[in-house]
Amino acid sequence: KQEVTQIPAALSVPEGENLVLNCSFTDSAIYNLQWFRQDPGKGLTSLLLIQSSQREQTSGRLNASLDKSSGRSTLYIAASQPGDSATYLCAVEIDAGNNRKLIWGLGTSLAVNP
């Protein structure tokens, strides 16, 4: 059974710091891995999607890597800003019979302090 774990559960850093969020999964049979952001009281916003054949994806100050063989992904945030404060969720897409489904981690709650 696929399980997704995110460490740490919470993180507090000063503004300007570079930081890494971790995501691990137990089964390497995935189609892709996705990182989302969730602001309090709001829905989720897709940040990056890495296909299983890819090693990394970049968007602005965000860089996500994928090591399928070891079951790990990292989300690197450069030069963090208070506006980056949110919960970051990782999800892997797996086969579900006649369809696919996402398996979600519990998220890392990030606070960037001015």
Place this chain on the structure above:
Amino acid sequence: DAGITQSPRHKVTETGTPVTLRCHQTENHRYMYWYRQDPGHGLRLIHYSYGVKDTDKGEVSDGYSVSRSKTEDFLLTLESATSSQTSVYFCAISPSGGTDTQYFGPGTRLTVL
């Protein structure tokens, strides 16, 4: 932002009453999903739809039913609400069932007393 709205945004109801949540999209995406989010459980899929009148169960479908009579609307019904169904419910849409990401609505906070 993808055009997804959910209604109502907040609802308080009593045990045993029926409740219907609505998800409306303006993107003409084929796939629509209903999730619930609870502390300690992360997001869990309730039901999904891969076309008009085409729906299937997710991992926590007991006590829930769905209907999709139009591309743009996906309804989630709790036939007889229970306190265990107190949760935040999210609707999501996707152009396809795989390779594309999902776009989420703002959520509905449901409290069952």
